[in-house]
Amino acid sequence: MKPLYYSLSVPVLVATAHGAQFLTVDQAQRSFFPGADSFVEKQLELSAAQTTQIETRSRTRMRLKRFRVWEALAHEQRMGVVIVDEVYGKHEFITYAMAIDLSGKIAGVEILTYRESYGGEVRRAQWRGQFVGKSAGDQLELDRDIRNISGATLSCQHVTEGIRRNLALYHVALANN
Amino acid sequence: MFYRSLILFMALLTVLALSAPLLLTPARADENLWGYLYGTDTLPKGSSEIYNWLTLRTGKGKGTYRGWDEMLELEHGLTDRFQASFYLKGRSHRIAGGALDDDPGRSLNRSLEFNGVNVAFKYNLLSVYKDLFGLSLYLEPSYSRIHGVTGERMSQFGLETKLMLQKNFFDDQLALAYNLTVEPEWAKFKASGEREKELELEHTAGASYRVMPNWFLGLEGRYHSEYPEFKAREHGAYFLGPNVHYGAEKWWFTFTFLPQIWGRPHIANRGGGNLHLGEHERYEFRLKIAYVF
Numbered sequence: 001m002k003p004l005y006y007s008l009s010v011p012v013l014v015a016t017a018h019g020a021q022f023l024t025v026d027q028a029q030r031s032f033f034p035g036a037d038s039f040v041e042k043q044l045e046l047s048a049a050q051t052t053q054i055e056t057r058s059r060t061r062m063r064l065k066r067f068r069v070w071e072a073l074a075h076e077q078r079m080g081v082v083i084v085d086e087v088y089g090k091h092e093f094i095t096y097a098m099a100i101d102l103s104g105k106i107a108g109v110e111i112l113t114y115r116e117s118y119g120g121e122v123r124r125a126q127w128r129g130q131f132v133g134k135s136a137g138d139q140l141e142l143d144r145d146i147r148n149i150s151g152a153t154l155s156c157q158h159v160t161e162g163i164r165r166n167l168a169l170y171h172v173a174l175a176n177n
Numbered sequence: 178m179f180y181r182s183l184i185l186f187m188a189l190l191t192v193l194a195l196s197a198p199l200l201l202t203p204a205r206a207d208e209n210l211w212g213y214l215y216g217t218d219t220l221p222k223g224s225s226e227i228y229n230w231l232t233l234r235t236g237k238g239k240g241t242y243r244g245w246d247e248m249l250e251l252e253h254g255l256t257d258r259f260q261a262s263f264y265l266k267g268r269s270h271r272i273a274g275g276a277l278d279d280d281p282g283r284s285l286n287r288s289l290e291f292n293g294v295n296v297a298f299k300y301n302l303l304s305v306y307k308d309l310f311g312l313s314l315y316l317e318p319s320y321s322r323i324h325g326v327t328g329e330r331m332s333q334f335g336l337e338t339k340l341m342l343q344k345n346f347f348d349d350q351l352a353l354a355y356n357l358t359v360e361p362e363w364a365k366f367k368a369s370g371e372r373e374k375e376l377e378l379e380h381t382a383g384a385s386y387r388v389m390p391n392w393f394l395g396l397e398g399r400y401h402s403e404y405p406e407f408k409a410r411e412h413g414a415y416f417l418g419p420n421v422h423y424g425a426e427k428w429w430f431t432f433t434f435l436p437q438i439w440g441r442p443h444i445a446n447r448g449g450g451n452l453h454l455g456e457h458e459r460y461e462f463r464l465k466i467a468y469v470f
Contacts, residue, residue: 151221
């Protein structure tokens with residue numbers, strides 16, 4: 001008796017690679033700051049005190065202490081910064097980029113890679129557009145000033161928390177540099 | 178009093194499951210982190226999963242005993258908080274050498290046969306990702322035609338009701354869950370014409386931790402007890418074991434090994450001094466493989 005051979009089931013072991021990179025970092029940078037003529041990468045390493053400050057301000061947990069940040073420059077004048085970050089999806093990491101202008105407001109959010117079964121709706125321009133113009137003074141809470149997407153709650157929640165954390169990061173470690 | 182409370186509890190669950198289309202938040206996906214324990218997620222509207230469940234129950238402390246249970250489940254999200262499932266069930270047995278205490282002469286070597294159908298409904302009331310904890314209700318009417326332990330032909334109807342709780346920590350890397358399951362069953366045996374009814378009560382709890390992208394390791398425990406004729410408890414057994422879960426974009430699997438660690442009443446001359454090997458077995462293994470579409 002070999003139950004697997006007599007299985008009622010249809011074959012279900014179908015592993016496909018539907019996960020995708022939707023934008024490169026370079027493409028995201030240019031979409032945020034089309035007038036920029038260069039993007040200068042900075043490796044940002046946070047101190048313990050900065051980490052605590054960011055966690056307190058953002059009400060989130062800091063998983064990383066190093067960040068990839070680019071300064072957008074036009075004619076050597078700073079236009080803003082681009083932060084590339086990743087947050088937990090259900091199985092893998094969701095990689096996204098966000099831009100903050102010199103006034104400390106969000107200039108854009110782009111999902112760079114997404115490999116989950118569900119929740120890909122966070123890529124929708126309408127959902128990402130909610131963040132534009134928001135700053136550290138805003139709540140950035142799901143179901144308050146950020147609309148949730150039915151069926152994509154985990155992704156909405158984690159991306160929203162990540163953006164809130166990066167706004168705090170900007171104020172603690174980048175705004176005055 | 179106890180039974181009246183259970184019946185009230187089941188009635189409450191049923192009413193809530195069928196009439197709660199109004200509340201609160203949606204969840205995300207009913208991917209099974211555990212083999213026996215359920216999380217509170219439901220499938221998003223319009224999405225589907227097909228699962229194959231394969232369970233091996235083995236070890237009666239005497240003779241040879243292997244019971245294979247197989248289910249093919251199709252699950253569909255009707256709304257973002259309400260999902261329905263349909264199950265086709267199969268069952269096979271290998272029984273020899275006096276493995277059954279109640280019927281030592283019974284010998285059976287039967288290949289996989291159709292064992293009936295289940296339908297199930299799951300409603301998510303609180304999202305584990307947004308609310309203080311996740312909460313879902315579950316209702317599963319079932320029909321079975323082969324007895325799980327003896328392999329006897331029968332007609333059995335069951336109504337499983339389940340309360341599910343889940344709490345996540347560390348950005349949802351760690352999930353803790355608990356299920357309370359109450360299931361009355363009514364059976365008629367084909368050969369003898371004998372009828373029986375019983376109540377099954379089960380507590381299930383576990384933890385699952387995402388150790389690296391795609392991979393989760395967990396532990397689950399289960400207490401199962403039965404009350405024939407809805408009266409006194411006939412037996413109860415505890416199971417505890419590890420599980421591994423792998424999830425990718427289009428498919429996932431979960432494997433659980435669940436040995437019995439304590440059970441009563443103990444049946445003499447069978448070894449396993451602290452185990453109940455009459456209605457249960459020494460070891461259970463379960464593999465679930467699902468395709469997402």
